[in-house]
Amino acid sequence: MYHKITSCRACGLGKAQIPTLKQSVAAGPQSGDTSLLPVFDLGLQPLANDFVQAGEEQSGFAPLKVMLCPRCNMAQLSVVVRPDILYRHYSYVTSPSQTMRDHFQTLVDMIPLASHKPRLLEIGSNDGRFLDFLQNEKGWQVCGIDPAKNLCETAHRRGLKVYCDFFGADAAARIQEFEPEIIMARHVFCHCPDWKDFVRGLEILSPPETLICIEVPYVADLLSKGEFDTVYHEHLSYFSIKPMSHLLMETSLRLHKVVPLSIHGGALLVMLRHRDSQTSPDKSVSQYLNAEDFGHEAWRKFSTDSFRKIGALRHFVDTAVQNGKRVVGYGASAKSTVWINACGFTRNQISFITDTTPEKLYRNSPGTNIPIVDEGALLRELPDYAVCFAWNYIDEILQKEKAYLDRGGKFIVPHPDIKVLP
Ligand code: DWN
Numbered sequence: 145m146y147h148k149i150t151s152c153r154a155c156g157l158g159k160a161q162i163p164t165l166k167q168s169v170a171a172g173p174q175s176g177d178t179s180l181l182p183v184f185d186l187g188l189q190p191l192a193n194d195f196v197q198a199g200e201e202q203s204g205f206a207p208l209k210v211m212l213c214p215r216c217n218m219a220q221l222s223v224v225v226r227p228d229i230l231y232r233h234y235s236y237v238t239s240p241s242q243t244m245r246d247h248f249q250t251l252v253d254m255i256p257l258a259s260h261k262p263r264l265l266e267i268g269s270n271d272g273r274f275l276d277f278l279q280n281e282k283g284w285q286v287c288g289i290d291p292a293k294n295l296c297e298t299a300h301r302r303g304l305k306v307y308c309d310f311f312g313a314d315a316a317a318r319i320q321e322f323e324p325e326i327i328m329a330r331h332v333f334c335h336c337p338d339w340k341d342f343v344r345g346l347e348i349l350s351p352p353e354t355l356i357c358i359e360v361p362y363v364a365d366l367l368s369k370g371e372f373d374t375v376y377h378e379h380l381s382y383f384s385i386k387p388m389s390h391l392l393m394e395t396s397l398r399l400h401k402v403v404p405l406s407i408h409g410g411a412l413l414v415m416l417r418h419r420d421s422q423t424s425p426d427k428s429v430s431q432y433l434n435a436e437d438f439g440h441e442a443w444r445k446f447s448t449d450s451f452r453k454i455g456a457l458r459h460f461v462d463t464a465v466q467n468g469k470r471v472v473g474y475g476a477s478a479k480s481t482v483w484i485n486a487c488g489f490t491r492n493q494i495s496f497i498t499d500t501t502p503e504k505l506y507r508n509s510p511g512t513n514i515p516i517v518d519e520g521a522l523l524r525e526l527p528d529y530a531v532c533f534a535w536n537y538i539d540e541i542l543q544k545e546k547a548y549l550d551r552g553g554k555f556i557v558p559h560p561d562i563k564v565l566p
Contacts, residue, residue, distance in 0.1 A: 146206045146223040146377075152180060152213035153220055153339050153380070154387030180211035183219065183443035184375065184450065189485050190511030191225065192376035192478035193235045195504045202510065203229050206377055210443070217438050218387035219363060224337045225377045227291065227310060231335075234292035235503035236478065238273040243540050247407045248277045251328070251357070254403060254413060258325055258353065261285055265324035265349065267311045268332030272299030279304065287322045289315060294503070312338065316345035324349060330359040331408065334381040339391055346416070347396050353423075356397070356416040365410025367442050369560045372450035372486075373479035373533075374409065385432040388414065401426035409536050409559075456562050458487040461531070465493055470527040473497030474541065474555065475534025476504045476516045483533060483558060485511045494531065498522050522548050535559045 151158030158179060186208040194203045209222040238244065255262075262284050266275055269288025272295075278284040288306040290296055296308040309315045311332075327349060336342045346356055360383040361374060375382075389399060400423070401415040417423060461471050473480055476499040484494065491513045498519040499505065507516055522530060522545060530548070532538055532555045542555070542565065549555075555565045 145204045145229060146225040148223055149180070149211065149220060152216060152218050152387075153337075153391075154218040155213060155216040155390040157213050157215045180213055180220070180222075181440065182209055182222070183212045183440065184210040184372070184447045186372075186375065186482070186486055189376070190481065191230060192378060192481040192510060193230070194481075194510040195235050195476070195507035195516065196510075197507050198513070198515075205511070208375065208377065210375060210382065212440060212443055213387070214440075216387045216390050217384065217436070218390075219382035219384075219438070219443070221375075221377065221380050223377075224380060227337065230378055231291045231310075233294050234270075235501065236270075237295065237298075237501055237503065238270045239537070240273065240500075241537055241540055243407075243537050244273075245277070247405070248274055250405070251359075251413070252278070252282060255326060255355065255357065262325050263287075263323060264326040264328055265289070265319060265322060267327065267329040268335070269295075269299060269304075269306055271295045272302045272304045272306060274328075274330065275299065275304050275306075276302050287319065287324070289319060311336070311345055312341040313344040313348060316348040320349060325354060327354060327356045328359070329357070331361065331411070333358050333360050334383050335378050337380055339381075343391065343395050343397065350397065350418050352418040352420040354418065355400075358414040358416065359405065359407075360412055360414060361408060362404070362410055362412045363438050364436075367438060367446045369409065370446060370449045370453060371409050371559065372446070372453070373482040373559070376478055376482050378478065383412070384436050384438055385412075385414070385429070386436050389433060392416070396420075398425060399429045402428045402432045407536075453558070453561065454483075454486045457483065457531070457556075457558050458489075460556065460562055461487070461489065461493050461529075464529055469529060470495060470525075471529045471531065471556075472522070472525070472527040473509075473514070474519075474522070474530040474532045474545075475499060475537070476501070476509060477533050479535075480533030481510045483531075484509055484514065490514065495525075495527065496521060497533070498530075522553070523551075526551055526553060528552075529554050529556050529564075531556045531558060533558070 188205045189208040266288045269290045275286040291310045299306040363382040363384045397416045400417040403413040405411040476497045557563045
């Protein structure tokens with residue numbers, strides 16, 4: 145089901161080959177340590193989106209441990225779960241929320257356009273929601289690629305051209321005829337086990353003026369805000385700019401610009417261009433490179449804080465339940481799986497979780513017997529507390545669930561520190 149990782153995905157530390165002189169110089173002083181160091185460990189955990197019906201078998205459990213590269217400070221999981229298990233049938237769909245629509249517009253505003261009807265390829269196009277927005281509301285020419293059969297079918301029903309495959313050099317060769325001017329990869333790069341193959345695919349599709357936009361969760365947000373619930377088997381890497389610059393060193397691509405984004409708890413839009421591009425790199429690249437320092441100490445603090453937060457939510461919910469209160473979950477996000485299994489919750493603590501995604505409904509939260517139900521259950525059942533596991537949409541949710549709050553319901557927001565609203 146999974147294999148172990150022994151070398152750094154970005155700089156290659158731990159591989160049999162000796163790094164090139166160029167790589168060694170760029171890496172700076174080395175610790176002499178040749179192995180990846182464990183920095184955060186949640187033990188054996190279920191797969192975050194493995195929603196199965198009661199009685200059906202889970203895909204399995206795998207270690208959830210983050211390792212740090214002492215040479216380039218790249219953080220990555222100690223194992224890679226087989227991508228076909230994770231993604232051939234995928235239950236996460238891009239959110240139809242206003243927050244996400246606003247985010248789409250933000251991205252469009254950030255992309256410098258070379259033509260009136262640009263050709264954009266989206267890698268990891270999910271159910272095609274972003275492509276649909278670009279094609280039907282902006283008039284762009286679009287094409288996508290995604291490995292999930294169920295999501296590609298939805299995208300096809302939306303009238304979109306989407307290839308059903310994992311992205312890499314082989315897939316890129318098949319897409320080449322589309323000749324994208326812009327390549328967008330939203331929250332997919334850190335899901336990818338072989339960065340070199342991914343970048344080779346980008347190179348195949350990138351003549352000098354192609355703009356590549358990679359949207360990734362940023363490790364600075366993870367560490368500074370304690371977002372441990374975004375550590376799960378799909379997220380193989382915890383991204384920062386330094387390791388990325390290592391990775392690109394032997395390729396034809398260069399970092400072009402880095403822009404902070406607020407989506408999903410904090411992310412970056414990392415723009416790449418061909419080294420022969422006429423457009424000069426933005427100063428943001430060197431600013432990020434100079435500011436980054438995500439070493440062992442930052443991870444040690446993160447680990448301690450994360451276990452404190454897990455203990456705090458467990459204590460709050462246990463106490464509420466002992467006092468006769470009813471507690472449910474709101475949003476069966478991948479993050480909810482991490483919280484629930486880290487806290488050891490079962491149906492005895494969390495009666496159910498509401499969610500809007502049809503693929504997740506009437507299945508159990510992975511690793512537990514907690515059922516996922518429709519969002520109407522919140523008003524029908526009026527629980528005392530709803531733990532908001534979709535905290536990245538909290539403002540929108542508070543507005544949407546006003547009727548629940550008006551009837552005395554309360555949201556527990558577990559992040560960044562446990563808070564009860566109102
Ligand atoms: O990288 C990834 C990111 C971008 O998305 C993936 N590996 C998986 C996924 O992570 P997630 O599941 O934590 O994403 P969300 O978008 O935070 O999930 C929110 C969940 O809450 C969804 O299942 C939808 C649900 N929801 C709801 O029931 N009512 C969301 C909103 C806004 C709502 O009002």
